[in-house]
Amino acid sequence: MNHIRNFCIIAHIDHGKSTLADRLLEYTKTIQVTEGQMLDNMDLERERGITIKSHAIQMEYMYNGENYILNLIDTPGHVDFSYEVSRSIAACEGALLVVDATQGVQAQTISNLYMAIDHNLEIIPVINKIDMPSAMPDEVEDEIIDLIGCERSDIIRASGKTGEGVEDILNAVVARIPHPQGDERAPLQALIFDSVFNSFRGIIAYFKIENGTIRKGDKVKFFNTGMEYVADEVGVLKMDMIPCGELSTGNVGYIISGIKDSKEVKVGDTITHVARPCEKAIEGFQEVKPMVFAGVYPIDPSEYENLRASLEKLQLNDASLTFSPESSIALGFGFRCGFLGLLHMEIVQERLDREFNMDVITTVPNVSYMCYDKQGGEKEVHNPSGLPEQTMIDHIEEPYIRASIITAADYIGPIMTLCLDKRGELIDQQYVSGNRVELHFMLPLGEIVIDFYDKLKSISKGYASFDYHIDCFRPSKLAKLDILLNGEPVDALSTLTHQDNAVVFGRRMCEKLKELIPRQQFDIAIQAAIGAKIVARETIKCVRKDVTAKCYGGDVSRKRKLLEKQKKGKKRMKQIGNVEVPQKAFLAVLKLD
Numbered sequence: 001m002n003h004i005r006n007f008c009i010i011a012h013i014d015h016g017k018s019t020l021a022d023r024l025l026e027y028t029k030t031i032q033v034t035e036g037q038m039l040d041n042m043d044l045e046r047e048r049g050i051t052i053k054s055h056a057i058q059m060e061y062m063y064n065g066e067n068y069i070l071n072l073i074d075t076p077g078h079v080d081f082s083y084e085v086s087r088s089i090a091a092c093e094g095a096l097l098v099v100d101a102t103q104g105v106q107a108q109t110i111s112n113l114y115m116a117i118d119h120n121l122e123i124i125p126v127i128n129k130i131d132m133p134s135a136m137p138d139e140v141e142d143e144i145i146d147l148i149g150c151e152r153s154d155i156i157r158a159s160g161k162t163g164e165g166v167e168d169i170l171n172a173v174v175a176r177i178p179h180p181q182g183d184e185r186a187p188l189q190a191l192i193f194d195s196v197f198n199s200f201r202g203i204i205a206y207f208k209i210e211n212g213t214i215r216k217g218d219k220v221k222f223f224n225t226g227m228e229y230v231a232d233e234v235g236v237l238k239m240d241m242i243p244c245g246e247l248s249t250g251n252v253g254y255i256i257s258g259i260k261d262s263k264e265v266k267v268g269d270t271i272t273h274v275a276r277p278c279e280k281a282i283e284g285f286q287e288v289k290p291m292v293f294a295g296v297y298p299i300d301p302s303e304y305e306n307l308r309a310s311l312e313k314l315q316l317n318d319a320s321l322t323f324s325p326e327s328s329i330a331l332g333f334g335f336r337c338g339f340l341g342l343l344h345m346e347i348v349q350e351r352l353d354r355e356f357n358m359d360v361i362t363t364v365p366n367v368s369y370m371c372y373d374k375q376g377g378e379k380e381v382h383n384p385s386g387l388p389e390q391t392m393i394d395h396i397e398e399p400y401i402r403a404s405i406i407t408a409a410d411y412i413g414p415i416m417t418l419c420l421d422k423r424g425e426l427i428d429q430q431y432v433s434g435n436r437v438e439l440h441f442m443l444p445l446g447e448i449v450i451d452f453y454d455k456l457k458s459i460s461k462g463y464a465s466f467d468y469h470i471d472c473f474r475p476s477k478l479a480k481l482d483i484l485l486n487g488e489p490v491d492a493l494s495t496l497t498h499q500d501n502a503v504v505f506g507r508r509m510c511e512k513l514k515e516l517i518p519r520q521q522f523d524i525a526i527q528a529a530i531g532a533k534i535v536a537r538e539t540i541k542c543v544r545k546d547v548t549a550k551c552y553g554g555d556v557s558r559k560r561k562l563l564e565k566q567k568k569g570k571k572r573m574k575q576i577g578n579v580e581v582p583q584k585a586f587l588a589v590l591k592l593d
């Protein structure tokens, strides 16, 4: 245990986390480098891919003549995943805080740092990219000292490109980060911080042992699910999984135990022995509750079962994703998926496309509402079309978040305006350091879901870190806005919005849809309605598009080719009534000016 160090790297996006991690792996000969290898070399790229996906990797390092085991645990870097970041951080005793020498301290540097400090991690500040001509290491050093109050000599200057400083970093990991604590003789208590699905081996869970020892063949129990398994294989993670007979306190490893169902493995759960269980689970386990919901529908209806299988596999290393079947008059059969936030939703959509080759349509996201009816009943509503009749509703409550925004003082004005515009209330503001200010707001989550990040980023020139947690539900005057295409309501385009904004919102939706839906061979009326009342209308004029017109009537095969091409183009469209609607129209609400 004295010779183990568990650490992570935290950084603002693009400050060089992955490049530096690769250098550490090369220096410790965990991955092989051939001479003169460049970053863009295919092999290295491939290995990088593995290192990034492996989530935890073990290195061996000699320091003062003794061999140490260094476990590098990867952390995702975005606010939507703060739960997962905190799980990974909980498995470490120290963190490298990497700051780009050309950029200085940035928003995510601060929010990730705070999380590491909350978990009492030893922080090793590293200034990266010092090889660059535009590097300003002295200024960045001042900023870091300002931020964490360390000594100038604590800060390591490094370059992921040239490898400078890599040895200093490894030495500091051993010398400064405390070894893990724990009792080897106590009952087994291991924290699951990640899991993946492997098509040959089933589900693989990654854990860190807080107390006790785990051996191959042990009968183990997952504390929060209560499920029991035999540890068919345990081992450590290097470039491959390396099986071993036992792993003891402080170490990081993996377990394979024939688990097939993703629901049985929850990130944050505790593994213990069946025969001699620990008394309680490792603290901090909480079911994450998705707050943003959207419909996900296969473009090709016959892909429905494949979509279900893909979502199940995704759920494995993304414990926060939820889904349940739903159907839409407009889109057919699909799933209502729950996400932690909008970025999480985008990532799931991208992974469905890239890793599972699924073509899907995602509908307008909305938050989870509580609806109280006049009989005193209450119901959680994840979809505007799930709301009872207006006359039956007593009132609706929407989730509010407590948001913390850290920014430079220059941007306070525009950020205030943005938040007030989004129905926010300022709670307080305080100086953090230098001219950095922290603002706290109460904001309706529904307003954040739509285009808050992008606006915040642009008005603050990227220099605003944003973090939030759900605070409470509050009654709100919400109206359901329906969109009709040629008189047909399109359920997938319905949204809930604040009554005061509903008419303007309806008008903007109609205008945006007019831009996004291509002209067809007949006029299309786009209407916005609240209940039976039409509040806005736009018309898309017809066009007669004869794609074969330029073929002079002669060449039949050319004509056929053109028609086929046109048919392909239509695939990414969804037929609603007689109107063809492209995917981007379903997200029109996100693109309102």
Ligand SMILES: Nc1nc2c(ncn2[C@@H]2O[C@H](COP(=O)(O)OP(=O)(O)OP(=O)(O)O)[C@@H](O)[C@H]2O)c(=O)[nH]1
Pocket (backbone or CB within 6 Å): 011, 012, 013, 014, 015, 016, 017, 018, 019, 020, 039, 077, 128, 129, 130, 131, 132, 158, 159, 160, 161, 162
């Ligand atoms: N010149 C120079 N470029 C670097 C250095 N470290 C990283 N880079 C470049 O900076 C860019 C970002 O590096 P990454 O390692 O992908 O950064 P990251 O923090 O892992 O980025 P994300 O994973 O997207 O958060 C890449 O183009 C790297 O080649 C360095 O020390 N010097």
